[in-house]
Amino acid sequence: MTQxxxxxxxxxxxxxxxxLGDLLTPGFQSNYRPEIVMNHIYFTATRDGAGLAAELAAGDAPPRVYLVEPTGPFEDDPNVTDKKFPGNPTRSYRSSAPLxxxxxxxxxxxxxxxxLQAWRDRIAAINAERGEIIN
Known part of the structure; x- marks a missing residue:
């Protein structure tokens, strides 16, 4: 991976x-396709982008946004970079190392x-088309 x-x-x-000090690791179900176990942990350099992910996350608990630091190499998230948006305007990343x-x-x-409902509808439509998640 290139930094x-x-x-x-x-x-x-x-x-x-x-x-504080907890480690977030890969190996959990995708929030967008629960049948997929993720090989990476995802993060962003934008608070509101993390807030969107928190709002869309599975479960009934309140959404939360954490400040994190990567413990290893990371790369641009290929699910949004170049595949859906040129470059990385969302400043979205992934790592196989913990955060x-x-x-x-x-x-x-x-x-x-x-x-929130509009985002859920959009994700449901993408899933109905079986949009690929690059894992």
Whole structure:
């Protein structure tokens, strides 16, 4: 993997209740296609992008955004980079190495119920077309 030219800070959105120092690791179900176990842990350099991921994450717990630091090499997320957007305007990344939780942030933009439903509908339509997840 080639190290992307992004110094962060980096964020991860989830519904998990995490503590400082916890490690986020690959090997869990995709939030978008639960039949797929992910080989990577995903993160972004945008708070609101992590907030979107947190809102869309599986489960009923409140969405949370954590400040994280990669513990190993990472690469551009191929699910959005070049495949869907030229370059990496979403500043989205993935790693097979853990991410360490170094803080929690609460100043991210929450979605309205209508916006959240629109995103869920969009993901359902992509899944119906069986859009490939690069794992």
């Amino acid at each position: 992307p030219l992004d110094d962060g800070p980096f964020y991860h959105g989830t519904k998990a209740d995490l503590q 360490r939780v170094v803080g929690e942030v609460d100043d991210w933009v929450r979605l309205t119920p209508e916006q």
